[in-house]
Amino acid sequence: QQPVQSPQAVILREGEDAVINCSSSKALYSVHxxxxxxxxxxxxxxxxxxxxxxxxxxxxxxxxxxxxQQSSLYLTASQLSYSGTYFCGTDPRIQGAQKLVFGQGTRLTINP
Amino acid sequence: DAGVTQSPTHLIKTRGQQVTLRCSPKSGHDTVSWYQQALGQGPQFIFQYYEEEERQRGNFPDRFSGHQFPNYSSELNVNALLLGDSALYLCASSPRREFIEQFFGPGTRLTVL
Incomplete structure (x- = not known):
């Protein structure tokens, strides 16, 4: 039920681009x-x-x-401030429930 | 406009004890959700409160309970603490009428020895 994020970790130089993917096995109402x-x-x-x-x-x-049931996050011309762990949170909106199921995270490191 | 606030910031307890964590939602928000985040993991949904009632619950035992007050603030109670309960506990608030964005508080770091 937990969405799967890929890659688990990324190391970039400042100015490079990154793509983080989030995939769910359930129908989704939204992705955060x-x-x-x-x-x-x-x-x-x-x-x-x-x-x-x-x-x-x-x-x-x-x-x-x-x-x-997939979402991708695109970071272009990355800046040092982009470093951190990125999480996707999926909202299946089952029976009107408003809650997020988070992936395990993607650790992004931006080096000068 | 204050965002989501939580107290205390850090807490150290021993196994078997009980703990109460507190959360004040962002102004204008009436729904409070609690998440547990273990080290190196994504937040896991514990439960959600609005209109002073528990509305949704994740896969957590009954040792985890909560409460919401008329001013929308909320408490998370954990009884009979286990070593595995050590984690960052996050509170998030949102407006019930429109679940577009959840604002997270800074969290309470609970350490169980």
Whole structure:
């Protein structure tokens, strides 16, 4: 039931691009993306609602393939501040429940 | 506008003890969810409260219980603590009418010795 994220870890140089994938075995109502820095709370990045829309702000964007129950997070021209662990949270919206099931996380390290 | 606040920040308990964690939601939010995050793992859903009732529950034993007050603040209680309960406990709030975004609090780090 837990979504699967890939890769588990990524090491980049500043300015490089990264793609983080999130795959679920269940039909989804939405996918939420969070970034968590060490010792801090997860910070909301964006939500993708069913309908296959792609969203983004600044140099971080995401897509949601409703048919495949997959979402991808795209980070372009990465900055040092992008370092952290990225989590996707899936919302199956079963019986109206509003809760998130999180993946195991993808650790992103950006080096100068 | 204060975001989600949690107390205490850190807590050390011994096995068998009981603990109470507290959460105040973001202004305008009426729904509070609790998550447990073990080291190196994603947050795991414990339960959710709105209108002062537990509405959804994850796969956690009855030792985990909660409460929501009329001002929407919430408590998480854990009885008969086990070593495996050591984790970061996160509270998240959202408006019930529109589950678009959950705001997380800074968390309470619980260590069970």
């Amino acid at each position: 993306w969070y970034r968590q820095k060490h010792g801090e709370a997860p910070v909301f990045l964006m939500i993708l609602l069913k309908g296959g829309e792609q969203k983004g702000h600044d140099k971080i964007s995401a897509s949601f393939n409703e048919k495949k």
